[in-house]
Amino acid sequence: METVRERHPLTVVLKHRRWTATSFLRQVADRHSKLGYGGMASRREKVSRWISGTATPGITSQYAMAHLLQVPRGEVDARGWPDWLLLAIRDDRTILESPWTPAGSVTVLREVGGPVDRRGFLIASTGTLAAMVAQWGTAEPASAATQVGRRISSEVATQLDVRLAALRHLDDELGGGHVYDAATTEIRIIRRLLAETTHSEQVGRRLYSAAAEACRLAGWCAYDSGYHAEAERQFVAALRAAGSAGDTTTGATVHAFWANARYTGGDPRGALHLLEAALASAGVISSPRVIAMLYARKARAHSVAGEATASYRAVDQALAAYSKAGAPAEDLPAVYWVTAGELHQAAGSAALALGEPKRALVHFGEAVRDASAGEIGTGGHRGDSAIHLARRAEAHLALGELDAAVEVAERVLELMGGVESARGSSTLAELRGGLREHQDAAVVRSFLGLTA
Numbered sequence: 001m002e003t004v005r006e007r008h009p010l011t012v013v014l015k016h017r018r019w020t021a022t023s024f025l026r027q028v029a030d031r032h033s034k035l036g037y038g039g040m041a042s043r044r045e046k047v048s049r050w051i052s053g054t055a056t057p058g059i060t061s062q063y064a065m066a067h068l069l070q071v072p073r074g075e076v077d078a079r080g081w082p083d084w085l086l087l088a089i090r091d092d093r094t095i096l097e098s099p100w101t102p103a104g105s106v107t108v109l110r111e112v113g114g115p116v117d118r119r120g121f122l123i124a125s126t127g128t129l130a131a132m133v134a135q136w137g138t139a140e141p142a143s144a145a146t147q148v149g150r151r152i153s154s155e156v157a158t159q160l161d162v163r164l165a166a167l168r169h170l171d172d173e174l175g176g177g178h179v180y181d182a183a184t185t186e187i188r189i190i191r192r193l194l195a196e197t198t199h200s201e202q203v204g205r206r207l208y209s210a211a212a213e214a215c216r217l218a219g220w221c222a223y224d225s226g227y228h229a230e231a232e233r234q235f236v237a238a239l240r241a242a243g244s245a246g247d248t249t250t251g252a253t254v255h256a257f258w259a260n261a262r263y264t265g266g267d268p269r270g271a272l273h274l275l276e277a278a279l280a281s282a283g284v285i286s287s288p289r290v291i292a293m294l295y296a297r298k299a300r301a302h303s304v305a306g307e308a309t310a311s312y313r314a315v316d317q318a319l320a321a322y323s324k325a326g327a328p329a330e331d332l333p334a335v336y337w338v339t340a341g342e343l344h345q346a347a348g349s350a351a352l353a354l355g356e357p358k359r360a361l362v363h364f365g366e367a368v369r370d371a372s373a374g375e376i377g378t379g380g381h382r383g384d385s386a387i388h389l390a391r392r393a394e395a396h397l398a399l400g401e402l403d404a405a406v407e408v409a410e411r412v413l414e415l416m417g418g419v420e421s422a423r424g425s426s427t428l429a430e431l432r433g434g435l436r437e438h439q440d441a442a443v444v445r446s447f448l449g450l451t452a
Contacts, residue, residue: 009085010050011071021047032064040064051077054182056081057235063302085124092123095233096132098240100139102194102208104235105244109191109211112237113184123229124236129262129270132236133277134249139243151198157206164213165333172219172337176224183218187237190214198318208245212238213334216254223261227427249286252278252294253334259297264295268305275301288325292318294348303350311354315347341370345388354393357398364392386415391432397434406447409435 012025024041031038042420048057055066059106062084066076069088076084080081086092094111098104124132138418173180189213194204218233235258235344255278262271275298282291295318302311322343328336348363367388396405409431436443 001370009082009089010051012046012048013085013088015207015248020044027066027068028061032061035060035064035067050082060147066442069207079125079127081386083127086123086125086128089123092229092233095236096128098123100135100240100243102140102142102204102244103209103213105240106191106195108237108240109187109194109215110235112215113188113191126267132239132271136239136243136277139240141246142208142244144200145198145200146194146204147198149196150192151200152203152204154203156193156415157203159188160207160210161333164210165216168336169302170277170333171221171224176221176393179220180218180225183214183221185196186214187211187218195433204247204391209250212245212247212250212254214238215241216250216257216334219254219261220257223257228261228265232258235261248281248284249290249332250334252290253261253279254287256290256293256297259301263297263301263304268301271301272298272305276355284327287332287335288321288332288390289335292322292325292343293338294318297349299355300346303353306354308354308356311350315343315350317351318343318346331361337399339370341367345369345391349388349391350394352395352398357395360395361392361399364388389415390427393431397438402438402441403443405435406443409447 012020015020017024019027021044022042024045025046026209029040029042032038033188036306040061046055046057060077061080066073066084069085071087074085079087084358095108098107105371112280120401132435167179167182167186170182177440190207192201194207194211199207215238219231219238222228222234223231238254239258242248242254244303255274259271259274262268262274275294279286279291279298282294295314299311302308302314319340322338323338325331325338343365344367348360348367351357351360351363365382385405389408393405393408393412396402396408412431432448435444435448438450
């Protein structure tokens, strides 16, 4: 996948309309005048400042833009800059506005089954996110057999589950960059089965559940590769498909992965909204591991928001939920990786974000000692293992323990070999940046020199 990403909605609007900054500003200035707002300067550097975030267009300039882009003026006021620009990106409208019905889910699956959307920003504003969460609770599950083509049996759904399990484990070894295309192939297959075959209501619901998991996996792969717009499109599609399946547990899993994208994207409040909505259905979630995962993500979201008490409370709730879990074989196949070690890794990351490296190392140590998680407590996912170890190295750095930090950093490099993960590469770059602050120490200087 390419590493160049479009991070601002205005960049995407200009690209899709094939406008230069100058031609765009000229048209906006013309609308500004015709709408009665007076003259408007159209120096092209305005656009670069708007995209970089060093300046925000005045409200009348935004109204003129909205008029040009055919976005209702009320949306400018309701969503704010730059979120309202997302409504001008036509290919997102079907994803965000289709009805929460089985037919609507099939329509959305058609939209997300293609090549990766390479934009690097999240597509849902705070208001849109809240609407999605509310609609999830009222989604209409499939309630009748479908009669449109050749009949398929439950064996087809079983084979799809087997294929998706294989992709999850392939992602563990290779990272999202290698698995995304395979996941979207599964989406296309499942959509065609939903739309073009005769099947019972039970089989139909299993197909929608498989679609939800395929989209969830594709969303994770896109997120892992740094394509946040595509990740969110896939998570929306996954949530819709889970609603059509009447599958609360898979829907809760989608909420957890989507929340991860929100808090790492700088929106811990949006992440908490997703997690609290999922936890409101805890009584009907069939997997203790899913509940534990939701609380672990809640701990991370609170830590990003700087809310230590709430974060540590969520850690305790995650561990308590996990204590009720049975063997992985008895649980939802998609959460085999949720172990006590994984939960301690999340707790350690939360403590590190809250400025408590000693507390973080206690949790990282517990992760290593967790027998079910193996050496590093991430259920076998090499990219995540590397990221967790990098955080452990950061904790040692924060305490001035340079030998320990370098020892862990060497293990990070070993794990990252052959894994295509933008998250992992970014984490490694941040770790090297932290080490460079201590390059006067021989052990650090040697490591940086060998890994330049």
